[in-house]
Amino acid sequence: GQQLNQSPQSMFIQEGEDVSMNCTSSSIFNTWLWYKQDPGEGPVLLIALYKAGELTSNGRLTAQFGITRKDSFLNISASIPSDVGIYFCAGTDFSNTPLVFGKGTRLSVIA
């Protein structure tokens, strides 16, 4: 099925560094969502974006909905060890319909 292109696949960074990851799609979406998944847990919603160009923050996290509606990025500032996990982007057009997921970005933080 349809899938988003998410990059990078994995990242190893030093504690305190900023992180950036992005997702692109061949088709437009009306909503972009960013999730974080810890090992053995379900994904947790971090940020939801509803409008093209929208920039939204959640603590040290900032995400933007691309103007073309075909991309989104997530930035994490001043990373800390608990940021370790897999970050997924997801897109959707309508309420109560399946999400289209990226393959995830695995983040490792070196103290």
Added chain:
Amino acid sequence: GAVVSQHPSRVICKSGTSVKIECRSLDFQATTMFWYRQFPKQSLMLMATSNEGSKATYEQGVEKDKFLINHASLTLSTLTVTSAHPEDSSFYICSAAPAGDHEQYFGPGTRLTVT
């Protein structure tokens, strides 16, 4: 708010038996719930979409007679893995969507091991 629970969190069963996994939305009504399967180091794979009071919609390649889904109320959906085999061992995750919302909230997942 927007809490989704799953039960059990872990289950080990013998080959040939059936296992039921429950997904509950604790503080909202979910007209739609989704069931996913996740293999190690991979993304979530949608298995089926469950709408309250109607039959589930299964993704291509997912056997509806093997993975029985029931969405009997606005807060509960169940997935039953029938006649489980070792290849059914996986991490199963549900998500729930409040009516009219684009956001989905995920349960903590169920680790199924079939011996």
